[in-house]
Amino acid sequence: YWLADSIWSYWSFEYNLRVLIFSEPRTLVDTLLLRVPPYQVVSRITITFVFLVSGLLLFKFIKIIKTSEAELKASEEQLRSTFNSASFPVAVSSLKDGRILFCNHYFSTLFFGERSDPIGRAIADIYVDSASQREMLERLRTEEMITDNEAQMRPHSGKQIWGLLSCTQMSFQGEPAIFSAMMDVTERKENQQKITDALEFNETIISESPIGISIYDAFGQCLAVNDAIIKIVGATKERVLAQNFNDIESWRVSGLLDKAAKALKENVKQRQEMKTVSTFGKPVSLDCHLAP
16 A cells, blocks of 8 residues: 555656655654645545455455356256156266266166266267267357257166267357257167068079069059069060050050059059060060059
């Protein structure tokens, strides 16, 4: 205080500096009773005002910081409460090093067991292939949110599962983080694989069958043929695939076209025996079975 008072006095009354330096400091009582020179009264009042304003501003700044911290903490607590009650795995991990910052009970139990604490563990540990996580991080560099990231996960039980991940960037506990929510789609993936295997099996049967087989859509366009039917009609695969049965003259003349229309309309199998010449000029005797 005395140093600040002396600097003010020097700026205001340079000739009084010697007196200030070599004289005993005057007390606040002297100032109040006007027992000091006027310049000291002004200087002390000014400095006191500056200190008071600075203190008030500092107090307000500290109060704002504490309020913001309290609001942030309340928001994080609400986030924790909301996601802890979720019926699907939820986790927040550090964008910098992949540490798990927060997860709900579902996530913790599924991937680390009932009694394990996953906070601080690497989020990469739950992936079967770490390349899946790196791919997700690369996508987040250019996309605000990812909702279709499928990856194989490694739960605590040891049985691998398929997870559909939704991820987005956020700020958590003052650092950049990634919010992730997962849905178990293992059953759907298994069903898809069964359908794929069945289709491949059917394609193998059709392709290798000695019986001529062709597949048409409801509008008559040819979709698939095997080698046997190509030999029967005497054409290349490309030419047969280009056909629409509504435009085949031999189908119309023989009545096969009417049988096809009836099979589609009534959803009932039809049969037609005929002798004709194929579109490609080859005489044929056919026993045709039409299955909708």
